[in-house]
Amino acid sequence: MAPLIAPWAQAWLPAFILAAGLTMGAMAALAVGHLLGEAWLEPLRPPLAVMARGAPILLLLALPLLLAAPALYPWAAAPVAGWYDPGLLMLRGLAVLLLWIALGRMVAHRRLRGRMAGGALLLLVLTGAVFMQDWALSRDTDGAGSLQGLTLVVQQAGAAMALATLLAARGGTVGEEARTGLERALLSFAMATLWLRFVQYIVVYAADLPPEAAWYLRRSQGIWGWLEGGVGLPALLAAIGLALVPQWRRWRFAAVSLLLLVQYVVHVSWVVRPDKAPAAAPTSLLAEFVVPVVVVLALAAAWLPLWREAGSRS
Numbered sequence: 001m002a003p004l005i006a007p008w009a010q011a012w013l014p015a016f017i018l019a020a021g022l023t024m025g026a027m028a029a030l031a032v033g034h035l036l037g038e039a040w041l042e043p044l045r046p047p048l049a050v051m052a053r054g055a056p057i058l059l060l061l062a063l064p065l066l067l068a069a070p071a072l073y074p075w076a077a078a079p080v081a082g083w084y085d086p087g088l089l090m091l092r093g094l095a096v097l098l099l100w101i102a103l104g105r106m107v108a109h110r111r112l113r114g115r116m117a118g119g120a121l122l123l124l125v126l127t128g129a130v131f132m133q134d135w136a137l138s139r140d141t142d143g144a145g146s147l148q149g150l151t152l153v154v155q156q157a158g159a160a161m162a163l164a165t166l167l168a169a170r171g172g173t174v175g176e177e178a179r180t181g182l183e184r185a186l187l188s189f190a191m192a193t194l195w196l197r198f199v200q201y202i203v204v205y206a207a208d209l210p211p212e213a214a215w216y217l218r219r220s221q222g223i224w225g226w227l228e229g230g231v232g233l234p235a236l237l238a239a240i241g242l243a244l245v246p247q248w249r250r251w252r253f254a255a256v257s258l259l260l261l262v263q264y265v266v267h268v269s270w271v272v273r274p275d276k277a278p279a280a281a282p283t284s285l286l287a288e289f290v291v292p293v294v295v296v297l298a299l300a301a302a303w304l305p306l307w308r309e310a311g312s313r314s
Contacts, residue, residue: 009068011291014272016061017136018265019295021152023058024100024131025160026051028124028153030107032185034117040181047164049108050306055101057302061295062097065135066090073138084141089134096127128153136272140218142211148271151196158189159264162257169250169257186256187243194236218274232266235259 026048033041033048041048069076075084083089106112107120129149137148165182204212219225239259242252 008287008291009064009071010273011287012064012068012295013072013135013139014269015291015295016058016065017132017268017272019061019299020058020131020135021156021264021268022160022163023051023055023104024124024128024153025156025158026164027055027100027104027107028121028128028157029161029164029185031112031117031121031124032157034107034112035114035121037114038181038185040178040185043168043178044161044164044182045110046307047167048160050303051160051164052104052108053306054299054302055097055104057298058097058100059094061298062093074141075138084138089138093131093134096131099123099127125150125153128156136268139272140215140274142215147196147200151193151200152268152271154189154196155193155264155267158186158193158260161186161189162260162264165257166254169254182253183243186253186260187240190236190240190243190256190260194240219270221274224270224274227266228270232263232270235263235266239263 029044030041030048030052032038033044065072069086071077075089076086079086103120103124107117112120129152132152133149136152165186201216204216219228236259239256242256242259245252
């Protein structure tokens with residue numbers, strides 16, 4: 001059974017992390033908007049609220065990972081006690097997903113107060129970093145203890161905002177009052193992502209940490225190095241460059257949002273796919289195409305009823 005599941009699991013894991021990241025990122029963006037009282041929140045509220053309230057679908061999307069865990073994670077293939085104890089880790093993951101379901105409904109509420117928004121944001125950052133450490137980074141524990149988990153959380157909030165911006169701009173609902181704040185918000189998330197990625201790389205380089213350096217070396221070889229260096233990082237830099245240009249242009253912010261989404265997809269794949277142990281089974285080309293389609297359809301099935309409900313209320 002394991003050899004049959006493994007090739008599909010290799011494709012399912014990044015798809016699940018991308019979906020979970022957009023969901024959690026939407027909650028974080030809503031919490032930031034509520035906390036700071038930003039004008040950009042209003043036009044982005046409908047798509048962000050739909051993504052946040054769609055958190056229950058993550059429970060279903062996580063099931064294949066639990067079944068295929070021994071083919072993906074060293075802690076499942078050779079169980080150990082401590083932080084990566086399989087039972088404890090799975091229980092922790094379930095608790096985080098259930099918490100996100102509750103927080104998703106809370107931050108989607110229009111009348112969320114500042115203190116509650118601040119508490120929700122703190123919980124999302126902490127649980128998001130733990131969840132990404134457990135499910136995205138624990139394939140290669142040489143990266144444990146780094147800023148990778150926090151970087152993914154910030155990046156996911158920016159990606160959720162980018163997707164919401166595309167939907168809001170397409171519908172023409174971004175008014176003049178919200179544009180300046182939206183420009184700053186997208187630029188801030190992009191700059192924070194770049195800064196966190198740069199800082200952790202410099203720390204590893206300056207401190208000459210062999211395990212962490214090996215983590216980067218595994219991701220600089222073959223297609224992964226070319227993908228991150230030739231697509232992901234240039235997309236992030238291009239998004240920052242375009243976001244720095246003053247004066248609102250719909251096409252420019254559509255480009256910024258698309259670039260942020262591209263670098264998010266590439267970076268998550270770059271972090272998750274190269275692994276040290278257990279030895280990865282060759283990924284099925286069929287799985288590479290089918291799995292993303294299945295995950296997108298599952299998200300659509302969860303989001304569309306909520307989108308229609310939001311439309312009927314407005």
